[in-house]
């Protein structure tokens with residue numbers, strides 16, 4: 001698996017030629033939505049995941065975060 005991390009243009013984070021849709025940043029993270037599922041290790045829960053959705057920390061774009069952790073972090077940070 002090739003991961004090209006480019007923090008200035010996250011839409012260039014292609015995995016195996018699959019270009020993601022990039023969502024608006026929330027809580028310092030962006031969620032990348034790929035056309036196909038990709039395997040990766042979540043840097044938050046340290047589990048191997050296979051998903052079309054992969055979140056990335058804007059401060060640390062090499063850290064991949066699974067959709068479950070992304071939702072959890074947002075629910076913890078966006079309580080009003």
Ligand SMILES: [Zn+2]
Nearest residue numbers: 042045066069
């Ligand atoms: Zn996780």
